[in-house]
Amino acid sequence: MASSLIPALAVTAPVSTAEAVPVTEGERGGLLHALAAVPDPRDPRGVRYPLTALLAVAVCAVMAGASSFATITDWLHDLDEQAQDQLGFTAGVPVGSTVWRLLTRLDDTLLGNVLAGWLRARTPAEATTPRRYRTVIAIDGKTLRGARLGDGRQVHLLSALDTATGIVLAQVTVDTKSNEITSFAPLLDAVERVLGTLAGVLFIADALHTQTGHADEVAARRAHLLVQVKANRPTLFKQLKRLPWAQIPAGDRTRDRGHGRRETRTVKAVTLHTPGGIAFSHAQQAIRITRTRIVAGKTSRETAYLTVSLPAGHATARDLQTWIRRHWHIENRLHHVRDVTFREDLHQARTGNGPAVIATLRNTAIGWHRTNGATNIARATRRANRQPHDLIAAVTSSYPTTQ
Numbered sequence: 015m016a017s018s019l020i021p022a023l024a025v026t027a028p029v030s031t032a033e034a035v036p037v038t039e040g041e042r043g044g045l046l047h048a049l050a051a052v053p054d055p056r057d058p059r060g061v062r063y064p065l066t067a068l069l070a071v072a073v074c075a076v077m078a079g080a081s082s083f084a085t086i087t088d089w090l091h092d093l094d095e096q097a098q099d100q101l102g103f104t105a106g107v108p109v110g111s112t113v114w115r116l117l118t119r120l121d122d123t124l125l126g127n128v129l130a131g132w133l134r135a136r137t138p139a140e141a142t143t144p145r146r147y148r149t150v151i152a153i154d155g156k157t158l159r160g161a162r163l164g165d166g167r168q169v170h171l172l173s174a175l176d177t178a179t180g181i182v183l184a185q186v187t188v189d190t191k192s193n194e195i196t197s198f199a200p201l202l203d204a205v206e207r208v209l210g211t212l213a214g215v216l217f218i219a220d221a222l223h224t225q226t227g228h229a230d231e232v233a234a235r236r237a238h239l240l241v242q243v244k245a246n247r248p249t250l251f252k253q254l255k256r257l258p259w260a261q262i263p264a265g266d267r268t269r270d271r272g273h274g275r276r277e278t279r280t281v282k283a284v285t286l287h288t289p290g291g292i293a294f295s296h297a298q299q300a301i302r303i304t305r306t307r308i309v310a311g312k313t314s315r316e317t318a319y320l321t322v323s324l325p326a327g328h329a330t331a332r333d334l335q336t337w338i339r340r341h342w343h344i345e346n347r348l349h350h351v352r353d354v355t356f357r358e359d360l361h362q363a364r365t366g367n368g369p370a371v372i373a374t375l376r377n378t379a380i381g382w383h384r385t386n387g388a389t390n391i392a393r394a395t396r397r398a399n400r401q402p403h404d405l406i407a408a409v410t411s412s413y414p415t416t417q
Contacts, residue, residue: 044410045070046102048132055119067102068116073129074101074405076375077382079395081356083114083363083372093402100406114368122370123204126185129378130208133181137385150177150337151205152344153219155194156352159359161369169369172197173377174205174217175348177340180384182348182377183208187370198228202235212237216324218341221246224321229295233323239296240322240337250293254300254319257284265331275309281331281338297321301334347384352376355392382409 046066054065075089087110090098098107152175161169170188175181184204188197198219206212213236219228221244232239243251259282266281282302286292292300301320306313320338322329329337352358356376363369380391388394398405 044412045073045132046410047412048128048135049073051128052120052125055121056116062105063108063112064102065116068108068113069125070101070410071103072113072117072375073378074402074409076356076372077379077395077405077409078399078402079355079392081358082361083117083368084110087113089399089402097402097406100410114365117371118363118366118368120367120371122367122374123184123186123200125371126182126374126377127204127207129374130181130183130381133378133381133385134179134183134208137179137181148333149209149215150340151175151183151215151217152177152341153198153201153217153223154341154344154349155188156349158361158369158373160362161364162362169364170194171370171373172201173344173348174201175344177218177343179381180343180347181381182374185370185374185377187367194222195225195228198223198225199231202231202237206235214238216240216322216337218337220341224250224294226295229297229323233296238323240320240324240334243294243319243321247294250321251319253292254302254321257300257302259302266335268335275307277308278306279335280304280306281335283326283329283331283334285326292321294321296323298323298325299329299334301338303335303338348377348380351380351391355395 049066049069052065052069054061056065071090072086075086078089080086080089087108090101090103090107090113093101153172154175155170155172158169158171167190170190171185172188172194173185174183176183184201184207186197186201186204188194202212202217205215209215212232215237216239217232217237218240219242221242224241224243224247228241229239243254245251262282262284264280265283268279270277270279280303282304283299285299286297299322301322303318303320305316305318307316320334322334352373356379358373358376361369361372363372379395383391383394383398386394
């Protein structure tokens with residue numbers, strides 16, 4: 015490709031941001047009010063405990079550190095009558111098998127949408143929105159290693175994380191006979207149900223999702239896609255690698271020190287002026303990141319290539335640097351916490367939708383604590399467990415309340 019087709023990126027003024035969906039006072043209801051939107055899978059004959067009460071205790075128990083269906087029931091039984099009554103249990107409490115049977119039959123995607131909407135409604139709005147603000151959603155998958163199905167296959171979930179708030183907006187179960195690629199569009203549908211619109215939203219995903227179909231899906235919803243390019247797209251990878259990067263000045267450079275290492279990250283970006291300049295739909299810019307690390311006196315260098323569907327005026331090199339690093343939030347601030355704090359990979363739930371449902375409850379617990387300012391989720395769950403009355407009062411109140 016001729017270098018004349020890819021002049022160096024010029025810094026221009028930022029423009030529009032993602033459209034915010036207004037939250038009315040009626041939407042700022044408590045948890046019990048929100049959970050009323052979840053359909054009850056039980057036969058109405060013989061129903062003894064309210065659905066909202068059973069779901070609310072599951073949410074609260076996981077916020078307090080419960081890591082399995084059994085510990086959810088244990089937490090409920092340890093509450094005093096006042097707390098049980100506040101959750102909606104006015105005529106005794108259920109045994110563990112009752113809670114387990116209900117949770118494994120729920121529609122996990124719908125439950126996730128309801129809980130994500132509730133968390134977003136209760137998240138305090140910023141007093142002032144930065145002019146350059148854009149909603150950035152990280153997409154990544156996670157295998158539940160302890161949740162093996164009858165044929166030995168493992169449950170795999172694909173999630174979408176709002177990197178600004180720490181709220182998982184949606185999560186879908188990947189078909190065991192397929193992979194994440196076929197679950198991308200259903201995940202976008204689920205996110206759109208929560209946000210109302212995807213216009214202006216930026217999705218960040220790993221190289222598996224460098225798919226023409228994904229780019230088309232995102233563009234059709236007036237959103238944007240930032241993806242890494244690896245050898246799974248050999249033609250595109252070669253095209254990006256052969257660009258005249260030596261002629262392009264560095265757009266942004268950051269230096270970090272910590273954990274016994276020093277790291278420098280240099281971002282270069284070029285605008286693709288000619289349609290079809292590279293073999294990827296809707297690509298507006300090509301990006302190269304060079305990471306140089308010094309550990310114990312030894313230097314290593316790593317180069318990564320990416321594309322983004324935003325033009326230069328909407329995404330400067332500094333923006334790209336920030337957004338690319340945000341993709342790690344879904345691994346470091348969500349999946350790692352689910353494994354370490356909630357011991358997810360050790361949990362052997364495998365019946366029905368149970369694995370996905372309890373993963374949704376963990377997502378909600380992490381999002382709740384994040385939006386309340388917690389940086390150490392393990393400490394936040396221990397505090398919630400010590401103060402169950404405060405936790406229940408906070409989640410059932412009708413207005414945003416920090417606990």
